Amino acid sequence: MSVLPGKALILVENLSVPFDRRVWQECQTLRDAGWEVHVICPQGTKRDTEAEVTIDGVHILRYPLKAATGGPAGYVQEYGSALWHTLRLARKVGRVDVVHACNPPDLLFLVALYLKRQGAKFIFDQHDLCPELYLSRFDRGEDFLYRAVCALERRTYKTADVVIATNESYKDVAVKRGGKSPDDVFVVRSAPVVERFHLVPAEPELKKGKPHLLAYLGVMGPQDGVDYALRALASLRDEVGRDDWHAVFIGSGDAFDAMVALSKELKLDDQVEFTGRISDEDLLRYLSSADVCLSPDPLNPLNDVSTMNKIMEYMAMSRPIVSFELREACVSAGEAALYAPANDEPEFAKLIAHLLDSPEQRAEMGELGRARVAGPLSWENSQKALLAAYAAAVR
Helix, strand or coil: CCCCCCEEEEECCCCCCCCCHHHHHHHHHHHHCCCEEEEEEECCCCCCCCCEEEECCEEEEEECCCCCCCCHHHHHHHHHHHHHHHHHHHHHHCCCCEEEEECCCCCCHHHHHHHHCCCCEEEEEECCCHHHHHHHHHCCCCCHHHHHHHHHHHHHHHHCCEEEECCHHHHHHHHHCCCCCHHHEEECCCCCCHHHCCCCCCCHHHHCCCCEEEEEECCCCCCCCHHHHHHHHHHHHHCCCCCCEEEEEECCCCCHHHHHHHHHHCCCCCCEEEEECCCHHHHHHHHHHCCEEEECCCCCCCHHHCCCHHHHHHHHCCCCEEEECCHHHHHHHHHHEEEECCCCHHHHHHHHHHHHCCHHHHHHHHHHHHHHHHCCCCHHHHHHHHHHHHHHHHC
């Protein structure tokens, strides 16, 4: 049975749109399929600052939001404000056929409940496993707040008509822990638009006089492993005896300042550069000049089962990768990466050194990675799964 496109409302709390690339790709896919697409999200600080805008046919409403700082108490204030603004703007959008909520947090089901009473179907787009995120980020164990996070996840699953998972590991959680039917869970892998990532002429000056450039791209939060990468680089210099490299860390996050301080503590500040967030053009310049890309996410309950966007984007740029051995990292990168035992910083350093000495292997790994994101892991395949999820929701 064919499904006529209708009106969709996408809810996002932790990033602005279109800065959130996965959500923006979903918006564009739905728009191209004939859906009327609305988005509610926070305002950015340096981009995506307009309160209301229509971009390429997608209507976006944004609200001011101060990101949490400190411990869990800060998130109560952040999430409370986000919920109030989201419900306020959802009323402005009016009746919709589908409300599509992207976590974290697992609180947007409350807005979905309001819209379901008006006839909407609810699609839960699970970007993160929040119980595992809590354990990995706060190191507080399975305390009262952890149990509360689990309860919110259960309620979100129960409210959802359809669940979108980012990989098979997340789908398994939705079925086993969330009690969803496998037929109501669709894997929509995050995948870069390959055409957006293309090599540009390498710029030797980005290497700051060194033969090699190492690159990290991504968020810098407590669970993202930038500290592991920095300690591995110190090991590369001090234990492996290699100082023929310059490293660039691209991105930002609430651990950014701490990571800059750690680089100074490790006496790496003359070889390590932190750019913050940069333009797409500058990103292509750095990645085109990089010899090895770093994916230092440590083994923890969240990272082991999560698909890392940085890995997908490295592969789209034909770059070889060094990663810790995580379940979903291996699924994503395959032979495009070398894997150190989980959280083993000295071994991570040795693998970097090996690749610096192996230009032919680096080129072969880069080609394998590019083929993966252009083929079996492409956004084209994810598009089909996304539209199938919408069809299932409104059938």
